[in-house]
Amino acid sequence: MKTQKFALIEKLAHTIAEAILQQDQVQQVQVHLSKPAAPIPDFGGRITIELTRSRQN
Numbered sequence: 001m002k003t004q005k006f007a008l009i010e011k012l013a014h015t016i017a018e019a020i021l022q023q024d025q026v027q028q029v030q031v032h033l034s035k036p037a038a039p040i041p042d043f044g045g046r047i048t049i050e051l052t053r054s055r056q057n
Contacts (some may be wrong), residue, residue: 009035009049017053028054 006012013031020029030052038047 009033013049013051021055
């Protein structure tokens with residue numbers, strides 16, 4: 001993931017979750033990501049995403 005670029009924070013969160021779920025002992029993962037300086041005009045806040053993914057058997 002270090003060499004990949006992501007245009008969307010959602011795609012990055014999904015990629016992180018999928019990588020973690022590849023580990024045999026992991027059944028479920030919850031990822032929280034924040035982007036403190038979003039490129040949105042007149043927006044001074046922080047963009048945050050939280051997602052939960054489970055292994056499908």
